[in-house]
Amino acid sequence: MTTAHAEPANGTLPHEPEKATLEGRNKVLAFWLFLGGEAVLFGTLFATFLALRNQTNEGPSANELFHLPLVAAATFILLVSSLTSVFAIQAMHRGRVAQLRNWLLLTVLLGLGFLGLEIYEFAEYIRHENFGMTTSAFSSAFYTLVGFHGAHVAFGILWIAVLIGQLARKGLTVVTAPKIYVSAMYWHFIDVVWVFIFTVVYLLGKVG
């Protein structure tokens, strides 16, 4: 038992450690309920945005404002980070703690990259385009929707970073595994929301 923590894959940790305990299964199930609620939250923000997206109040319109290369880069970064978090969970299922930590670290770094681009984008709009939170109904709806998503990314980064620390301290156990699994679900959901944001906000904004 003394080496159990060093080599959890060696028959000491179940195949899917996140679902090995009732508590773990409950966490995953409850997190799906939370994600259903998140879908409602973002749905209402999308609804508000769609209702107000042409109310520019003589400020910049979506078509004048958005630069597709920046959005494409952010999209690519987030999509890759979703893949790295899949790989993190696959490493977890194999009990490979070092690999798991590295994939999580890469996910956090990509998340920081995405967040950096978004902060740069917002700063450009505010400083050079006179497009602030109170410029128009369109700007308020835009910053609320995209900013809410950015806040989710920021929270996800903090969350996964804390889990990396906990993984180093406590190792991979049936207690830490559900936390990591659930954080990966959250991260995928953030990516799913972004798919709708780049489509509805940016691309449809360019189409008109």
Add this chain to the structure above:
Amino acid sequence: MATEQHSQEGVVKHRHRHEGPQKHIVVFIFSIVLTLIAFAAVAAGGVNPAFAVVLLLVMAVLQVFVQMGFWMHLKDRGHLIPIIFMIGGFFVAGTSIIMALYWVWWD
């Protein structure tokens, strides 16, 4: 790959099947292609706006469907309740959006 092997020693050392990265890489490439189609359709310009809206929404829904199915494992067994949760969430979200589009601007 699909079989569950047990080691010869007969001890607790089970070798369960682990899914490889292949299908997740396929999902990733699929997502990239759908994203590229969406961006290219807009960047090229000259696409009929009505057609572009439909094309973009189809690309987005397809991508979300595949990612939630494979990356969030909704296609796997034992995910009926999560699917019900998500359908419930998307139903309310969709209702809000329809409300905003067709009711707020109803003239």
